[in-house]
Amino acid sequence: MVAGNQTQNASLKDTFSFEWYRSLGEKGRPAFWASFGGWAFDGFDYQILSLALSGIAATFALSGGQTGLIATVSLVVSALGGVLAGLLADRIGRVRTLVLAIAFYCGGTFLSGLSPNYEALLFFRALQGLGFGGEWAAGALLVSEMADPAQRGRVLGWVQSAWAPGWAGAVVAFTVVFSLLPQDVAWRVLFWIGIVPALFILYVLRKVDEPEVYLKTRRAREARSREAVESGATRSPLVQIFRRDLIGRTAAASLLAIGAQGGYYSIFTWLPSYLEKARGLNAVGTGSYLATVIIGSFLGYVISGYLHDLIGRRKTFALYAVLSAVLLVGYTRIPEGANGLLVVLGLPLGFFASGIYSGFGSYLAELFPSRARGAGQGFVYNFGRAVGGFFPLVIGILAAKVGLAAIALGAVGYAACVIALLLLPETRGKRFVPIN
Template identity: 55%
Template structure:
C-alpha cells in the first residue's frame, strides 16, 4: 500500500479530467455537447437557413435591375419585399403546426422545397404581377424554415449552451447573404441587367440538394418524440392563446415586430442606398456589403455567447440600443465620405445581427414542447409580417426624404422591441420540457 492511494491524491487532475473540462468549457463546447445526432441536426438547420437567406437576398440585390425592367416606382419595389414577409407569417404558422404534429425534420424538408421552387419561378416571371405572386408564395417556405430549424436544434441543445448553439444557427443567415453577394457580383458583371436578375433567381434551386442530406441524416430530438407520444394537444394553434400563454404570445409578436422591422428595412434598402444615394458600382456595392456581412457573421456568434452570459433580455436591450445608434450614424455620413461608410458597415452589421442571436433560444424557452414550434413559428413570423411594412414605408418616403433619410425609420423598430420586453420573462437556464 503506498502512502497516497486513489482517495488521497495530491497531484492535479488527470489527462482525462482535463479533457472533459476542456470539452465542457472550450470555444466549441456548445457543438460537442450536441452529440452526433444533434450535430447533424445543427448542420441541416444551418444549411437550410443559409440557403433561405440566399434565396431572400436574390431580390434586394436585384431590385434596381427589376425596377428598371418593369418600370417600377419605390413603393412597388418595396412591396415585393413586403409581400414576401407578410406571407411568411402564414408559412411560419403552418410550418409550426406541421412541425408539432408530423415532426421537425419532415416539416423542415417541406419548407426548404417550397422556398426553392418559388424562388426559381420568380426568374421566369413575365410581369410584375406574376413576380409579386411568386415572391409571395416563396414567403411560405421562407417563413417556416427558420422556426422549424431553430426548434429542432433547440431541443438537442443544453440549457447552458442553448444561446450559443442557436446563435450558430442564426449565423447561417450571414453565410447565405455573403454567398448571394458573391453570385450577384459575378452575374451582374458578366450579364446584362435584363437577364442577370432572372439568373439570380434561378440559382435559388440550390436548396433542393440540402433536402437529400436532411432526409438521410437528420432525426427529431428524443424530447419531441416523447411529447408527440404523450400529448393530445400538439400543434394546437389555439393553444398558444390560452390564458397561460396569451400574454407571452402577444408580447413575443411585438418583440419580433420591432427587431425585424428594423432589420428588414436595412436588409432591403441598403444595396439600393449604396448604388443610388452613394453612387457605387456593382463591384463597389459588393465590397461595401462584404464589411456589413462580416460584421453580421461575427455579431451572430458574439450575440449567441452574450445571450448565455447576460441573459436573453439584456442581450436584446443592449443591441437594440447599439443598432439604433449604428443606423443613425450610417445614414448621416456626409457626401464624399464613402471611406467612412465602409468602416461603419462592420459595426452596423454586427449590431443588427447580434440582437437576433437570442431569438431562437428565447422563443423556444417560452413554450412547452407540444406547442413550441407553433408558438415560435407564429410569433416570429407574425412579427416579421407586421415589420414588413417598414420597407414599404421607406420606399414611399424615399421619394421625398431620399433612401438614406428614410432608412432612419428602421431605428423606430428597435425602440418597439425594448418596450415589448417589459411583458416577457427572462428564460436563461430554462430546461425544455
C-alpha cells in the same frame, strides 16, 4: 484571490469554447448542420432579392412603393409560412416540415426568375415566402430541443450565423452575374441559381432524426394519456398560445419580433439600392461595401449567442437593439464624399442589426411549453416578420419624398424591442420536458 481569478478565467474559457458542439452528441450534430445549411440557403435566396431590386425595378418600370412591395409580399406571406410550419412541426415532425420549407423557398425563387410581369413576380415571391418563414420555424425548433440548456444560446447563435455565408454567397453571385450580363437578364439568372439549395433536402432526409422531447410529446398526445389531457397537450397548439396563461407572452414576444425584424429589413432590403443610388456605387463597389457589413453580421450572430448564455436573454436583446438604432441613424447620416465611413460603420451596423436575431431561436423556444412550442415559435417570429415586412414598403414610399435616408425609420422598430423586453421574463438555462 488567485484561486478566484483562476475560477473566473476557467468559466470564461468554457463560455467561449466549442463545448456547445460536442454537447450536441451524435444525434444533435446532423440536426445542427441541417438547420445551419437550411438557414444559409434561406439567406441566399432572400438576399438575392434585395440585390436584384434595382434590376427588377428597371425591367418593369416600377415606382419605389411597388419595388418595396415585392419585399413586403415575401415577408408578409412568410408569416403564414411560419405559422403553418409551426403547426406542422408539432403534428408531422420538425424534420419533414424543414424539408417542405426548403422545397418551397427554392421553388419560389427559381420561378421568380421566370416572371413575365410584375404581378407574376409578386405571386412567386409569395410562394418563396411560405418556405422562407417555415424554414426558420422548423430548423430553430429542431436544434433548440436537442441542445444542452446551458449551451442553447450559443448553439442557436451559430445556427443564426449561417445567414452571413448565405448572404455572402448571394453578393458573390450578384457581383459576377451583374458584371457579365445586362441587368434585365442578370436578375433572372440570379433567381434561377436559387434552385440549387434544393439538393440539400437529400442530406436532411438521410441524416436527421426527430428530437426525443418531440417524440415523447407526440406519443403522449396520441395515447391521450391523462397527463396529456390535463396539461392541454391534446388541444390545438395554435389555440393554446392565445389562452390566458400564454397570451401575454405571445403578445410581448410578437412585439419583440416585430421591432427586431422591422429594423433589420428597413436596413438590408434597401441597403444595396442605397449604396448604388445615394452613394453612387456600381455592382463591384456595392459588393465590396456589403462585405464589411456581412463580416460584422457573422461576428454579431456568433458573439450574440455566447452573450445570451453569459449575461441572459433580456440584457443581450436590449444591448443589440439600442446600438442597432444608434448605428442605423448614424449610417444614413454620413455626408456625401465620406464613403470611407460606410466601411467604418458598416461592420458594427451588421454586427448589432444582424446579431439581435441570434437570441430568438433559444428565447422563443424557452417562452413556450412543449405542447405548443412549434406553434408559439412559428407564430411569434413570423408574425413579427409579417408586420416588420411593411417597413420596406413604407420606406419605399417615403423615399420618393426624402430619399433613401428614410431607412432610418428602422430605429422605431428597435425602440419597440426595448418596450417588449420590459414585459418578458428571463429564461436562460431553462430545461425542456416532454409535457408542460
